[in-house]
Amino acid sequence: MKTYDLIVVGGGFSGVCAAIAAARGGASVLLCEASNALGGAPATCLVNPFMPYTTTVDGELKFLSRGIFEEIANALVGEDTVKRKKQATCFDEEQLKLILNRMTAEAGVELLFHTTLFSVERKENKIESLTFATVAGPLTLSAKYYVDATGDGTLSKLAGCPFTLGREKDHLCQPMTLCFRLAGVDKAVALPSGKKICCSTDCKCR
Secondary structure, three states: OOEEEEEEEOOOHHHHHHHHHHHHOOOOEEEEOOOOOOOOHHHHOOOOOOOOOEEEEOOEEEEOOOHHHHHHHHHHHOOOOOOOOOOOOOOOHHHHHHHHHHHHHHHOOEEEOOOEEEEEEEEOOEEEEEEEEEOOEEEEEEEEEEEEOOOOOHHHHHOOOOOOOOOOOOOOOOOOOOOOOOOOOOHHHHOOOOOOOOOOOOOOOO
């Protein structure tokens, strides 16, 4: 059984950034994702655009999210965010998938898609290994450290960590936003004034 310095479970933005940062620091990293692409909800669930990540101080635009996210935003728009007067908002999710694949590959991160965690082997307070369901059957992997980036705390729960589901009084959770797209719309009829229905003033939605 191959052992890594770090195994990251979940290939959304948090998981990708954790994996890239660790690999750039010299760690051997495996990133496991249950779907067929990196990017999480923005890549597979039509969660678009990016929410605002800038503010204005004394009339000057300040970026609140930088680091690896800034690298991703730069790659999506093809220019430096420092020089851009507005934040990047809408994006092409297929382009996003390719960018994240390239960034993880360049950092030396190993990827496993269609890999779903279902069991954690724990000895006292230390995780010994993780077992995933794959098309080839169960796959057991081990690392010195683990990152739970599943979005719903799957790794933490299976490892026996305490958790709270939703709000305390009834355990209800905030519902997800329903995102959808329309095709074949007659814009002249739907929008006779010629105005666009869009997510922001600088959006470049298709």
